[in-house]
Amino acid sequence: MKIITCEQVSAGHPDKICDQIADAIVTDCLQHDRDSRVAIECLFKNRNLIIAGELTSTHEPNYRMLVAEVLDRINNGGSENKDAGMDYKLDFTVDGLDITILVDHQSSDIALGVNSGGAGDQGMMYGYATIETPELLPIPFVLATEFLKLLKAYPSRMLKADAKAQVSYDYDTGRITTFLCSVQHIRDVEVEDFRPIIEKLMVRTATAYGLNTDFEKLVNPTGRFVLGSSFADCGVTGRKLACDTYGGIGHIGGGAMSGKDPTKVDRSGAYAARKIARDIVSAGYADKAEVQIAYAIGVAEPVSVYVETFGTEHQDKEFISQYVRENYDLTPRGVTESLRLLDVDYNAVSAYGHFGKQGLPWEK
Known part of the structure; x- marks a missing residue:
C-alpha cells in the first residue's frame, strides 16, 4: 500500500491567525502605497500579540483595526454565517489583546538590490x-482543506474556531483510509455530542470527490478540546508551510509566503x-x-x-x-x-x- 497523509488547519488556528494578520498588513500597505516594502511576522500567546518586522511605506497601517478585521472574519466563520447567528467564536476579541508593535524600516542595504529589480533575499x-x-492539487490535501471549509460554515454553537484535519489516502487503491479531525468545542459538551456532525461532513467531503466513505473516522482522538488557540499553543507566522502549499506532498521552499510583499x-x-x-x-x-x-x-x-x-x-x-x-x-x-x-x-x-x-x- 502507498498511503500518504496530508493535513490542513482552520483559520482559527493560532499560527493561521498570525498569517492572516501579517497578510492583512501587507494588503493594506500595498493598497495605499504600491512601493511598500513589507516583511511582517506575528507571535501570539494567550492575549499577547507581537507584530514585528520591517516596513518601508508612505502608509502607516492601523494595526489594531486590521487585527480586529481578521478576528471578526474568524469569529463569524465567514460572512455566510453572520445572519444565522452562528456562535463560531474565538476565546478573545481585539479589545482584550495586548498588542506590541516592533516594526522598523527595511534595511537600506537590502533596498539597494531590491530597488534595482533584484531579489529581496536568497x-x-x-x-x-x-x-x-x-x-491540480494532491487529493488528500484538497479533502482536508475542503472539509475544514465545510466545518467553518456549519451552524453549530458547540464548535469553536480552532481545528485541524488530516486525511490518509491509499494511492494504490484510490481510497481514503483515515479521516481525522480535532476541533475545539465549548466546555459543556462532550465529543459524542458533535461526532455525528463531524462524521457527516467527512462523508460529504469524500462524496463530493467521488471517493469511498467507509474510512476510519477519528474525531478528537485525545478526548476533550476545550482549551484552544493561543491559550493552548503559541501562534507564529509562517509555521504552517505544508498547509499553505501542497499538504506535504511535493517539496516546500525555505521561507514563508505570508507577511511579505512581492519583492x-x-x-x-x-x-x-x-x-x-x-x-x-x-x-x-x-x-x-x-x-x-x-x-x-x-x-x-x-x-x-x-x-x-x-x-x-x-x-x-x-x-x-x-x-x-x-x-x-x-x-x-x-x-x-x-x-x-x-x-x-x-x-x-x-x-x-x-x-x-x-x-x-x-x-x-
Whole structure:
C-alpha cells in the first residue's frame, strides 16, 4: 500500500491567525502605497500579540483595526454565517489583546538590490501540480482543506474556531483510509455530542470527490478540546508551510509566503513556480510537475530553474524545459507584473492555502 497523509488547519488556528494578520498588513500597505516594502511576522500567546518586522511605506497601517478585521472574519466563520447567528467564536476579541508593535524600516542595504529589480533575499521556492483533482492539487490535501471549509460554515454553537484535519489516502487503491479531525468545542459538551456532525461532513467531503466513505473516522482522538488557540499553543507566522502549499506532498521552499510583499521571492517565486507547474499539467505536457526556482539576493535572474515530472511526462523533458525558458520572465519584477501581485488581496490566501482557489492570477 502507498498511503500518504496530508493535513490542513482552520483559520482559527493560532499560527493561521498570525498569517492572516501579517497578510492583512501587507494588503493594506500595498493598497495605499504600491512601493511598500513589507516583511511582517506575528507571535501570539494567550492575549499577547507581537507584530514585528520591517516596513518601508508612505502608509502607516492601523494595526489594531486590521487585527480586529481578521478576528471578526474568524469569529463569524465567514460572512455566510453572520445572519444565522452562528456562535463560531474565538476565546478573545481585539479589545482584550495586548498588542506590541516592533516594526522598523527595511534595511537600506537590502533596498539597494531590491530597488534595482533584484531579489529581496536568497532562497529556493517550489511549485507543484498534479491531475489528481480539478484544483491540480494532491487529493488528500484538497479533502482536508475542503472539509475544514465545510466545518467553518456549519451552524453549530458547540464548535469553536480552532481545528485541524488530516486525511490518509491509499494511492494504490484510490481510497481514503483515515479521516481525522480535532476541533475545539465549548466546555459543556462532550465529543459524542458533535461526532455525528463531524462524521457527516467527512462523508460529504469524500462524496463530493467521488471517493469511498467507509474510512476510519477519528474525531478528537485525545478526548476533550476545550482549551484552544493561543491559550493552548503559541501562534507564529509562517509555521504552517505544508498547509499553505501542497499538504506535504511535493517539496516546500525555505521561507514563508505570508507577511511579505512581492519583492520577497519567498512569495513571488513560490507563486511563479506554482504557475509554471500548473501550466505544464494544464497543457498536457505531464500529469505531475514540480518546479524549483532559486534566487540570489540583489540579483534579478534566478540562479537555477529545474523541472521534475516524475516519469509522467507526455512530451520530451527537454521540450518542457525549453518551454519554461522561453515563456516566463522569472525576475521578481517580471513575476510581479505578469501575475499582478501588487493588486492581489492576500487576505484570500492567508488561510486554507495559497493555491487551488479560483480568481488568483497564478491559478489561471
